[in-house]
Amino acid sequence: MADAAIDRESTARRFAERFGRAAGVIARAPGRVNLIGEHTDYNEGLVLPIATEQSTWVACVARPDLSVRVASEALDELHTWRVDDWRRETSPHWTSYVAGVAALLRARGARLGGFEMLVRSDVPVGGGLSSSAALEVASAKALILLSGEALDTREVADLCRQAEHQFAGVPCGIMDQSISLLAQADTALLLDCRTRVHAYIPLQLGELAVVVVDSGVRHELAAGEYARRLAQCRAATEYFRKLDPRVSALRDVSPATVRAHASQMDPTLLARALHVTMENQRTAEAADAFARGDFTAAGRLMADSHRSLRDDYEVSCRELDALVRIASTTPGVIGARMTGGGFGGCIVALVRRDAIEPLAERVAREYGERARLVRTRPGRGASIEHG
Ligand code: ADP
Ligand code: MG
Numbered sequence: 001m002a003d004a005a006i007d008r009e010s011t012a013r014r015f016a017e018r019f020g021r022a023a024g025v026i027a028r029a030p031g032r033v034n035l036i037g038e039h040t041d042y043n044e045g046l047v048l049p050i051a052t053e054q055s056t057w058v059a060c061v062a063r064p065d066l067s068v069r070v071a072s073e074a075l076d077e078l079h080t081w082r083v084d085d086w087r088r089e090t091s092p093h094w095t096s097y098v099a100g101v102a103a104l105l106r107a108r109g110a111r112l113g114g115f116e117m118l119v120r121s122d123v124p125v126g127g128g129l130s131s132s133a134a135l136e137v138a139s140a141k142a143l144i145l146l147s148g149e150a151l152d153t154r155e156v157a158d159l160c161r162q163a164e165h166q167f168a169g170v171p172c173g174i175m176d177q178s179i180s181l182l183a184q185a186d187t188a189l190l191l192d193c194r195t196r197v198h199a200y201i202p203l204q205l206g207e208l209a210v211v212v213v214d215s216g217v218r219h220e221l222a223a224g225e226y227a228r229r230l231a232q233c234r235a236a237t238e239y240f241r242k243l244d245p246r247v248s249a250l251r252d253v254s255p256a257t258v259r260a261h262a263s264q265m266d267p268t269l270l271a272r273a274l275h276v277t278m279e280n281q282r283t284a285e286a287a288d289a290f291a292r293g294d295f296t297a298a299g300r301l302m303a304d305s306h307r308s309l310r311d312d313y314e315v316s317c318r319e320l321d322a323l324v325r326i327a328s329t330t331p332g333v334i335g336a337r338m339t340g341g342g343f344g345g346c347i348v349a350l351v352r353r354d355a356i357e358p359l360a361e362r363v364a365r366e367y368g369e370r371a372r373l374v375r376t377r378p379g380r381g382a383s384i385e386h387g
Contacts, residue, residue: 005122006055006057006120006121006122008026008385008386011023011026011057011059011118011120011385012026012059012386014059014073014118014120015059015060015061015118018071018118019061019069019116019118021061022061023059023060023061023118023386024060024061024062024146024387025059025060025061025142025145025146025384025386025387026057026058026059026060026142026384026385026386026387027057027058027138027139027141027142027145027382027383027384027385027387028055028056028057028058028138028141028382028383028385029055029056029133029134029135029136029137029138029141029180029181029381029382029383030051030052030053030054030055030056030123030134030179030180030183030379030380030381030382031051031052031054031055031056031123031129031130031131031133031134031180032049032050032051032052032129032130032133032175032176032179032180032183033049033050033052033129033210033212033339033348033376034047034048034049034175034339034340034348035048035049035050035188035210035286035290035298035302035339035348036048036279036282036283036286036298036301036302036305036337037049037279037280037282037283038279038305038309038313038337038338038339038340038342039229039275039276039279039309039313039315039341039342040193040251040276040279040280040283041173041174041175041193042173042193042230042233043193043233043237043249043250043251043276043280044193044194044248044249044250044251045192045193045194045249045250045251045276045279045280045283046190046191046192046193046280046283046284046287047175047190047191047193047283048188048189048190048191048201048283048286048287048290049175049176049179049188049189049191050179050183050187050188050189050203050210050376050378050379051179051180051183051189051378051379051380051381052123052129052374052376052379053376053377053378053379054121054122054123054124054129054374054376054379055121055122055123055134055138055379056119056120056121056123056131056134056135056137056138057119057120057121057138057385058117058118058119058120058135058138058139058142059117059118059120059142059386060115060116060117060118060142060143060146061115061116061146062113062114062115062146063113063114063115063116064113064114065113065114066082066083066084066113066114067080067081067082067083067114068080068081068082068083068086068098068099068102068114068115068116068117069114069115069116069117070095070098070116070117070118070119071117071118071119072094072118072119072120072121073118073119073120073121074119074120074121074125075092075094075125077092077094079091079092079095081095081099082114083102083103083106083112083113083114083115084103084106086099086102086103086167088167093168094135096163096167096168096169097132097135097136097139097163097164097167097168098117098119098135098139099167100136100162100163100164100166100167100168101136101139101140101143101159101160101163102115102139102143103163103167104159104162104163104166105140105143105144105147105149105159108149108159109149110143110144110147110148110149111147111148111149112143112146112147112149115143115146117139117142119135119138119139121134121135124214124372124374127212127214127346127372127374128212128214128339128340128345128346129212129346129374129376130176130180132164132168132170132172132176133160133164133172133176133177133180134180136160136163136164136177137156137160137177137180137181137382138382140156140159140160140163141156141382141383141384142384142387144156145384145387153181153182154196156177156181157174157177157178157181158174158177160177161173161174161177164177173193174191174193174196175191175193178191178196178198179191179381180381180382181381181382182198182381183378183379183380183381184200184380184381185378185379185380186202186203186204186205186377186378187200187201187202187203187378188200188201188203188287188290188378189201190283190284190287194249194251199287201287201290201291202290202291203290203378204293205350205377205378207352207353207354208295208334208350208351208352208353209350209351209352209353209356209375209376209377210348210349210350210351210375210376210377210378211348211349211350211351211356211359211373211374211375211376212339212346212347212348212349212373212374212375212376213323213327213346213347213349213363213371213372213373213374214345214346214371214372214373214374215319215320215323215344215345215346215347215367215370215371216319216370216371216372217317217319217344217370218343218344218345219317219343219344221343222341222342222343222344225315225342225343226341229272229313229315232268232269232272233250233272233273233276235266235269236250236265236269236270236272236273236276237249237250237253239261239265239269239273240252240253240257240261240273250273250276250277251276251280253273253277254277255274255277255278255281257277258270258273258274258277259274271311271312271313271314272312272313274308274312275308275309275312275313276313278304278308279305279308282301282304282305282308285297285301286298286301286302289301295334295335295350296334298334298335298350299334299335299336299350300335301335302335302336302337302348302350303328303335303336303337305337306324306336306337306338309337309338309342310338313342315338315341315342315343316338316342316343317342317343317344319344319367320338320342320344320345320347322366322367323336323347323363323367323371324336324337324338324347326359326362326363326366326367327347327349327351327359327363330351330355330358330359330362331355331358332351332352332354332355332358332359333349333350333351333352333355333359334349334350334351334352335349335350336348336349336350337349356373356375359373360373
């Protein structure tokens, strides 16, 4: 990023300039990149995200009344509402994340009245790094401290996800909020989306960086196709549950079992089930490979993941395929795949530092100027920085 990194001192100063008094609490929460494990979350499987070194910071102070005043530097906007009366129709969308967290905290009995809040972030907004989870989690950390409420990490993750579902209207899984809260620097998080059991995978990247390339496109059909994949996964689960009542999600089915039914199953359901079951296996294998420092093996698994998302799960698109092709034929790129839901959005690549510039040049030349590159490293999870 061209800007100087955001820190506690500058955030405290900006808050005081904006609101004319000192911030009581400053909290910070990172964005995330999923290295592998795509469309596995709602199949109760495995994901392997890292937190970004970029974070969203919020500074806030309680007010004696019920009035909420929130300013975001990214949007140069200040919005005001009553903490018990946020309205979707009259509020800008970005306030839904903060309002949702505040309303849900109050709904569980937290003593939270009005407050003033300043939001600052170097996570690209709407760029596929989950600036939304970073905003929810930073807000939750700060408002929980203001209200004196006690929540464990899992409860905070659930509350933030609920805010995203009910207030922002995005039916996300649990990955984004979990990694933002739980991350440790220089590790990836192997998260079991069914049990929430997680393990830290050491990620000594050395000369490598994680590079995210935003394609700059978001295809209209994403939401509809997402719902269709969900339904197809349910249908495939039902197929295997009839054979074995212990199956309650594709997570419980092995690739070998799916292959054994190749000739009987509907070809579309077969392809979807193959992706999910293989992707779970690849994610576990990639965690091992990363832990061993075997980036070549991890890169191969990322390439396999992309092919599977493209051919079996059919959620890639021309632009993502083009970016992955460019990345994977650039010397010094160890692995590349689409990341996120698909139909636009981003690719993630593991790139040797000396290959970042050549990759950026090729992307600009062969893909075009609408692509955005963001370089990151595995950062630490959310924290209270003051208060
Ligand atoms: P992503 O989470 O991948 O960045 P989303 O569309 O899920 O993309 O979330 C982006 C939305 O989150 C923005 O449109 C805005 O409403 C909100 N948001 C995220 N960061 C900020 C910020 N720093 N200031 C204001 N709103 C933000
Ligand atoms: Mg988001």
